[in-house]
Amino acid sequence: MAVRVRSDRWYDVPARRDDVWDAFARPGRFREWWPWLVAFDGDELAQGRRWACTVAPPLPYRVRFTLDLTLVDAPNAVEAAVDGDVVGDARLELTDAGTGSRVHLVSDLAPGNAALQAFALLAQPLVRRGHDWVLDTGARQFVDRAMGPSGAS
Numbered sequence: 001m002a003v004r005v006r007s008d009r010w011y012d013v014p015a016r017r018d019d020v021w022d023a024f025a026r027p028g029r030f031r032e033w034w035p036w037l038v039a040f041d042g043d044e045l046a047q048g049r050r051w052a053c054t055v056a057p058p059l060p061y062r063v064r065f066t067l068d069l070t071l072v073d074a075p076n077a078v079e080a081a082v083d084g085d086v087v088g089d090a091r092l093e094l095t096d097a098g099t100g101s102r103v104h105l106v107s108d109l110a111p112g113n114a115a116l117q118a119f120a121l122l123a124q125p126l127v128r129r130g131h132d133w134v135l136d137t138g139a140r141q142f143v144d145r146a147m148g149p150s151g152a153s
Helices: 018-026 029-034 116-121 126-146
Strands: 005-013 037-042 050-053 063-073 077-084 087-096 100-111
Touching: 005 087, 005 126, 018 087, 018 100, 029 037, 029 126, 100 116, 100 126, 116 126
Parallel strands: none
Antiparallel strands: 005 100, 037 050, 050 063, 063 077, 077 087, 087 100
């Protein structure tokens, strides 16, 4: 049986939706905001683009994958097909929330190779914790670094 990691998370961002979208549309800044994103190759937030990523969660492995941007609906949503060490799909939606915005992230992922499938079966709670750490830490870092005083420029 394959291990699947499904997420349905909401994050409040103290910035207007258009400002959040503008930050997401600057992939050249991603590695400044997220030091655990140890390699990234992506030039723009546009439908049909492919981004290559390597993530180093606080676990004894690195995860390499591509994101094929299948939908980009500015400033509302992005959908991506995920392939590589993890496979599946993800969707990010932005909505207004008072004077700020909310980010809704939904993903359905599974290990994409035999080695990670075996590791995930043996260490499922650890894999889930690493995945959640990347999402939750990434959300905090985005607010602090991308939407903070020095990141907004």
